[in-house]
Amino acid sequence: MESGGGGGGTDFFCGEGGEERPVLYADSEGGAALIAVGLPELLRLLLVAPWWRDCQEFTAEESREPAAEYLDDMPDLLARRDRAAKALGLTLPSAAEALERLREVAVGRREEFVLVLTSEGHPYEPLFGP
Numbered sequence: 001m002e003s004g005g006g007g008g009g010t011d012f013f014c015g016e017g018g019e020e021r022p023v024l025y026a027d028s029e030g031g032a033a034l035i036a037v038g039l040p041e042l043l044r045l046l047l048v049a050p051w052w053r054d055c056q057e058f059t060a061e062e063s064r065e066p067a068a069e070y071l072d073d074m075p076d077l078l079a080r081r082d083r084a085a086k087a088l089g090l091t092l093p094s095a096a097e098a099l100e101r102l103r104e105v106a107v108g109r110r111e112e113f114v115l116v117l118t119s120e121g122h123p124y125e126p127l128f129g130p
Helices: 039-048 058-074 075-089 094-106
Strands: 011-013 022-026 033-035
Touching: 011 094, 022 039, 033 039, 033 058, 033 094, 039 094, 058 094
Parallel strands: none
Antiparallel strands: 011 022, 022 033
């Protein structure tokens, strides 16, 4: 599965279990972050803020420009999003709420989830923060 706006990244479910497992995102540049805890949370993030990779500060203000670009490219994005959420039985947060939750998991739980490139044994760099 790819998230983050078509940037060539991959999502990984971590650990044992089903859709409640944590989800790590790894980009093609060697960065990774925990982005959701469970499939429903991942879907809410992707439906509400598919431009999340452009929000390094996790703010709604920072989200305005990439959101406008998405809407320019796909004017029916909001209608599609709402149909998908209804079909999946999801209640959607605001973009600000989705980005705040992303900050909580990506920064707050960074030490708990580290993706390691197995062929080299080196951890990916954190996508967010120092």
